[in-house]
Amino acid sequence: MALIEINDVTFTYPQSSVPALEQLSLRVEKGQFVVLFGPSGCGKSTLLRILKNEISPHGQLSGEVLFNGRSAGAATDFSREIGFVFQDPENQVVADEVLHELVFGLENIGLSTNDMRNRVAEIVDFMGAEPLLHRKTHDLSGGQKQQLNLASVLLMQPGVLLLDEPTAQLDPVSAREFLDMLVRLNEEFGMTIIMAEHRLDEVMAVADRVVMMGNGRVLLEGAPSNVIRQM
Ligand code: ADP
Numbered sequence: 001m002a003l004i005e006i007n008d009v010t011f012t013y014p015q016s017s018v019p020a021l022e023q024l025s026l027r028v029e030k031g032q033f034v035v036l037f038g039p040s041g042c043g044k045s046t047l048l049r050i051l052k053n054e055i056s057p058h059g060q061l062s063g064e065v066l067f068n069g070r071s072a073g074a075a076t077d078f079s080r081e082i083g084f085v086f087q088d089p090e091n092q093v094v095a096d097e098v099l100h101e102l103v104f105g106l107e108n109i110g111l112s113t114n115d116m117r118n119r120v121a122e123i124v125d126f127m128g129a130e131p132l133l134h135r136k137t138h139d140l141s142g143g144q145k146q147q148l149n150l151a152s153v154l155l156m157q158p159g160v161l162l163l164d165e166p167t168a169q170l171d172p173v174s175a176r177e178f179l180d181m182l183v184r185l186n187e188e189f190g191m192t193i194i195m196a197e198h199r200l201d202e203v204m205a206v207a208d209r210v211v212m213m214g215n216g217r218v219l220l221e222g223a224p225s226n227v228i229r230q231m
């Protein structure tokens with residue numbers, strides 16, 4: 001069974017006459033690193049929002065979205081199982097100190113202090129973030145903030161990680177570091193990742209599967225080298 005199955009989804013925003021997604025179908029297996037690739041406006045963000053179950057009540061949605069075989073909808077909340085990293089590194093940081101930021105989300109889900117410590121230690125170790133723990137969040141670079149956002153999301157132990165052009169606002173070195181971390185997350189921990197990206201070189205660096213979109217549809221999909229050959 002696929003982790004995520006999207007069947008024939010058409011979605012139109014309110015007050016819009018053109019569908020942002022049109023009869024789109026996609027299966028994502030557990031452990032895949034999928035990049036949604038295509039020009040601005042092709043529907044990448046909309047698709048991620050639908051996976052987050054974020055916009056279905058507001059626009060016109062037809063088709064089916066299944067997560068672990070279960071249908072997404074008002075009765076089923078997958079938000080705990082889905083981690084999301086936005087484009088803007090500033091967007092998600094709320095606390096003044098790195099350690100507080102990491103603990104912030106965990107405090108709301110009722111973990112024991114010991115479980116919190118273990119989870120934080122594991123992520124900090126994975127990221128090599130020990131030296132940053134007591135820094136002020138507003139002193140961090142954009143790349144460090146984005147890594148902190150990623151860490152906060154991972155601490156919630158999501159079943160799938162969604163990212164919307166997470167490196168668009170980072171300098172090239174920070175962007176590469178961030179992407180390398182995603183690759184390690186996928187390869188070492190089997191994390192399922194779906195990332196929207198419009199720059200081809202970023203796609204090539206990470207994807208094991210590219211889904212090329214245009215006008216709300218899937219145009220091509222497959223291994224990066226195959227997709228590029230057919231472009
Ligand atoms: P991408 O992420 O690939 O840039 P989007 O999913 O943001 O594409 O946009 C797909 C289409 O939906 C575009 O035509 C865009 O203008 C439109 N769109 C996106 N968000 C909204 C919205 N909130 N209301 C109306 N139209 C929207």
Ligand code: ADP
Binds near residue numbers: 040
């Ligand atoms: P992205 O390319 O990452 O989707 P955009 O710059 O297209 O980002 O969109 C930024 C915001 O503007 C989003 O919240 C999106 O929903 C909204 N938006 C995009 N296109 C439209 C549109 N045609 N009408 C209304 N809102 C839109």
